[in-house]
Amino acid sequence: MALSKLAGFELSGSVIVHPANTQDNSNLEEFSETEKEQLIHHTGIKFRKIVEANTQIIDYFEHGINHLLDQLKWDVSEIDVLICVTQNIQTSIPSLSCKLHGELNFSQNTLCFDINSGCSGFVYGVHNAMSILQSLMKQHAKAILCCGDFSSQLINQNDKSTIPVFSDAISVTGLTSNQNELASFFNLETDGSGRKAIYVENQFMHLNGIDVFNYSLKLVPNHLKALLNFAEIENLAQEVFVFHQANKLINDALVKRLSLNPEKVPSTLYEYGNTASASIPLSLGIFSRSEPISKVVLCGFGVGFSLASAVVHLSPNFSFSIVEL
Amino acid sequence: MLIYICIMSIPVSTLFSFDEFLLLVSSELLLADNKVSTNTVFRKLLGWSSLNALLLISKLNELFGIFISSADLAEITTLGEFYDLISKRVNGTK
Numbered sequence: 001m002a003l004s005k006l007a008g009f010e011l012s013g014s015v016i017v018h019p020a021n022t023q024d025n026s027n028l029e030e031f032s033e034t035e036k037e038q039l040i041h042h043t044g045i046k047f048r049k050i051v052e053a054n055t056q057i058i059d060y061f062e063h064g065i066n067h068l069l070d071q072l073k074w075d076v077s078e079i080d081v082l083i084c085v086t087q088n089i090q091t092s093i094p095s096l097s098c099k100l101h102g103e104l105n106f107s108q109n110t111l112c113f114d115i116n117s118g119c120s121g122f123v124y125g126v127h128n129a130m131s132i133l134q135s136l137m138k139q140h141a142k143a144i145l146c147c148g149d150f151s152s153q154l155i156n157q158n159d160k161s162t163i164p165v166f167s168d169a170i171s172v173t174g175l176t177s178n179q180n181e182l183a184s185f186f187n188l189e190t191d192g193s194g195r196k197a198i199y200v201e202n203q204f205m206h207l208n209g210i211d212v213f214n215y216s217l218k219l220v221p222n223h224l225k226a227l228l229n230f231a232e233i234e235n236l237a238q239e240v241f242v243f244h245q246a247n248k249l250i251n252d253a254l255v256k257r258l259s260l261n262p263e264k265v266p267s268t269l270y271e272y273g274n275t276a277s278a279s280i281p282l283s284l285g286i287f288s289r290s291e292p293i294s295k296v297v298l299c300g301f302g303v304g305f306s307l308a309s310a311v312v313h314l315s316p317n318f319s320f321s322i323v324e325l
Numbered sequence: 326m327l328i329y330i331c332i333m334s335i336p337v338s339t340l341f342s343f344d345e346f347l348l349l350v351s352s353e354l355l356l357a358d359n360k361v362s363t364n365t366v367f368r369k370l371l372g373w374s375s376l377n378a379l380l381l382i383s384k385l386n387e388l389f390g391i392f393i394s395s396a397d398l399a400e401i402t403t404l405g406e407f408y409d410l411i412s413k414r415v416n417g418t419k
Binding site: 038039042160161208209210211213214217218249253 | 355375376377380382383386387392393394
């Protein structure tokens, strides 16, 4: 168990960038009508966002950062930390964050690095960003956290287990100090025995749905209970829980197992599918449009097998937007 | 639907009979008839797919709180062996 606590930081706002191109699981040629109905019903996924084959993920992150800076009225020179969480294989040397630093003229004082993480990546990124911001001992320190993958570029078009699930989107989130020194709580864990549940081999992603289900149901409930106990949260029905959007079968089972209030657990699976590390900021942002949120429980789980949950605070002025390219 | 209701009424951790297991398989794999037996090779069933296999595994988890992994399934071939595995998992002997 890796529990930790950081005081004084909040999420200021998020931007999601996704392609306009949308694929409908009702139109999948490889599946029979019955299979398609079952698939949409049980995975909860009808639509997926899919980029063109040669689209570069760095272009999406650039759009997202520029949009977020305008949205939050931040200047690029103010940014202390820039982190990219991605498992995209297009660009690993140099890191995406260093490339973005150069393209967008960040300050030399801006600390940059990438994190290789998927489903749990947003929470790992928030933890890293807040830890560094705290260490700076600086008022109004600011971080930008970029998350996401173009998973469609890793899909074998003959693989019926991955085609209907994964979707392309990225998120860009701003973090800064909050006035009330409110504490954030984290639980970051790994069970490497589950490393074969989702993996890339010979350029293609492989998904073992049964093992992902088993690891999720075995590990996530106790993982989350440890976090909630640490954060002294008892009344679960009142809390907003934003889970990684794996599929409806897993997420519904977790809600039931933890006795959560389904109305406080947003899902974006139907419209967006599984958008890897962008799925938590996407679901959080959309939910924040319908209900003001000051505090939220986040939970990412998947490829690794990696688990990351957090209790974090949102700025009273938290802003969210979606950009379609 | 009647089959489904009957199975859902089984108390958690109480193992069902082999015939009830066959009903569950027929229900989850959307089999049009019930021509399945102990010796049926489950991977050759018309309704067997990665999604339906997952649905069956999740239903067993919901009913009995047990986990059947893909490695477990790789070691068995017939529905009879599948039922034996479930029995042992429920009894805590495997």
